[in-house]
Amino acid sequence: MDIDTTLCKGMSYQCLEGCGACCLARVEVLPPEQNRVQGEEDLEGGLQLSQEGVHLKSKGTGGACYFLTKRRCSVYNTRPHYCRQYPVPIMAGERLQAIPLLSCRGMWSLGSPFDPECQTEGGDDLAAHGLACQDRLGDKFFKRELNRTRGEMNRFRKAAKRNGYDLDLEPVTQLITDIIPSLCSLDGVSKVLFTSNIAVEDLDDIPSSAQIASMDKFPELKDLAAELARTSLEGDDMDDLPVFTDESFGWNIFQVLDDSINHAQMDEDGTTQMARSISINEVPLIDLDNSAKETMAKYLNLLLRRDSSWAGIYTQAISMEFEVPFWAICTNHFACIALELIWRANLLRTFGFTSSDMAREAIIYMDNDILEQSEFGVYL
Ligand code: SF4
Ligand code: SF4
Numbered sequence: 001m002d003i004d005t006t007l008c009k010g011m012s013y014q015c016l017e018g019c020g021a022c023c024l025a026r027v028e029v030l031p032p033e034q035n036r037v038q039g040e041e042d043l044e045g046g047l048q049l050s051q052e053g054v055h056l057k058s059k060g061t062g063g064a065c066y067f068l069t070k071r072r073c074s075v076y077n078t079r080p081h082y083c084r085q086y087p088v089p090i091m092a093g094e095r096l097q098a099i100p101l102l103s104c105r106g107m108w109s110l111g112s113p114f115d116p117e118c119q120t121e122g123g124d125d126l127a128a129h130g131l132a133c134q135d136r137l138g139d140k141f142f143k144r145e146l147n148r149t150r151g152e153m154n155r156f157r158k159a160a161k162r163n164g165y166d167l168d169l170e171p172v173t174q175l176i177t178d179i180i181p182s183l184c185s186l187d188g189v190s191k192v193l194f195t196s197n198i199a200v201e202d203l204d205d206i207p208s209s210a211q212i213a214s215m216d217k218f219p220e221l222k223d224l225a226a227e228l229a230r231t232s233l234e235g236d237d238m239d240d241l242p243v244f245t246d247e248s249f250g251w252n253i254f255q256v257l258d259d260s261i262n263h264a265q266m267d268e269d270g271t272t273q274m275a276r277s278i279s280i281n282e283v284p285l286i287d288l289d290n291s292a293k294e295t296m297a298k299y300l301n302l303l304l305r306r307d308s309s310w311a312g313i314y315t316q317a318i319s320m321e322f323e324v325p326f327w328a329i330c331t332n333h334f335a336c337i338a339l340e341l342i343w344r345a346n347l348l349r350t351f352g353f354t355s356s357d358m359a360r361e362a363i364i365y366m367d368n369d370i371l372e373q374s375e376f377g378v379y380l
Helices: 031-039 081-085 126-131 133-137 139-162 169-183 186-197 209-213 221-233 290-305 307-319 326-350 358-371
Strands: 047-050 053-056 090-092 096-098 243-245 251-257 260-266 272-279
Touching: 031 053, 031 133, 031 139, 081 133, 090 139, 090 307, 096 126, 126 133, 133 139, 139 307, 169 186, 169 209, 169 290, 169 326, 186 209, 186 221, 186 326, 221 251, 221 326, 243 358, 290 326, 290 358, 307 326, 307 358, 326 358
Parallel strands: none
Antiparallel strands: 047 053, 090 096, 243 251, 251 260, 260 272
């Protein structure tokens, strides 16, 4: 089976001892490896069989994987595919695409993953790492998954056609490429949001980047940023919220409850200790510095080339019943990601997680969430 590894080309990564962030997931054991995994003696006692399939157990409620001990894998040689594949999940949608996952700190350990000079030095070659799953899972499995996800995409395209909806990717991709530099500053985000939310009805056709640049600003940007944060970080259970792995490998959870943000640190067994609480209004909304803006622009360009981003946009088109123009959903989607990234960088700084590149920290915190936004496709 062909797996497109273009996004990984030239990138490498090096796993960091003491991190263990990928072991916070509820690990699924995929069908082609269930027999092997269930036969491994050292995995006995750590498997959970249910109607949903086979998973690795977690410690406590919402803690790390059962097999993680002092941030080391105790079953390294027999660990399942998910652990071996990380940080390069394969997305099956209309095709198979290997996706570099930038929530993994190991992706940044040799320098910026976007910097060609750092991409070749040491570490595991990401494209080769992405392809290694073919032998592990076998063609038959990939074919079956791909048939299923292609079927989903076909149904979506037919529904779009029935509704006379224009899904022409080329002009929209060009527009997003043109506005990415503006999306790295709050002023630019604001104009894009104004165009896609307010001016949309006055525009007969897809606008140009120059037209967007001449637009008014979106009112109440800070309120929208807080609303986006609520969508991602609000919840009674800390177990369900995203974890930010800091530079010292501390696991941090930020929980939005009413108008407060609670910060807690989490142990391997899922125990949380409250550290500090502030009002959501105390998080400022300030532009990132120029080098962080550069990182952000490269990241947004990567998102533009991920199939998963388009799948997320298709999900939105359906939920809006094909009534909002495709270009407006796309520009709004990228503007909201940019706004939330800037907000999360400000959140981290407010809680004392300062770094030489706050865009990198916000991406590490947010990339997992971005990948999970789509209802289309499946990650293998
Ligand atoms: S998240 Fe990345 S760096 Fe951290 S343990 Fe997993 S593979 Fe290694
Ligand atoms: S099996 Fe090992 S590598 Fe996989 S999630 Fe558990 S501790 Fe982490």
